[in-house]
Amino acid sequence: MEITNRQYLIEQLTDADFIDDSGASYEATIYNNIACPYIYGDERALCYGKEIDKVNREMCFKCKEKWLDSEIDM
Template sequence: MRNREYIITQLNDKNLIDDDGASYESMVCNSIACPYFTGDERAFCLYEDVKENDYDTCFKCKENWLNSEVSE
């Protein structure tokens, strides 16, 4: 399996590897750069209740972006 195939498969199947989703979460956080520009209101790290740009916030934000419709 090539890296491209692994990434696609992992993103399409959260349970590809039986590690309780850790590989999926890691793939999302480490392989996808922040999809938003500074000041974009869709970025979770801009919410007032988020004090810093932490791993969990980035994961939730990137997963939300992955599940969103493509903006044109």
């Protein structure tokens, strides 16, 4: 089955179980393909107020996932 990168991203973001690997592909797709949606100092970011050595992949993934599920800022 051939699939475009666009289709892959849509499927991954729509269905965390699109690839049966216990969510690893879903997490990697979000972490690697979505830039941080916040500017430095934004209180909505999960890393807000944290020491730089406390910021990690898991925190960034959860923050980006939270942002994806949030309403659009207009």
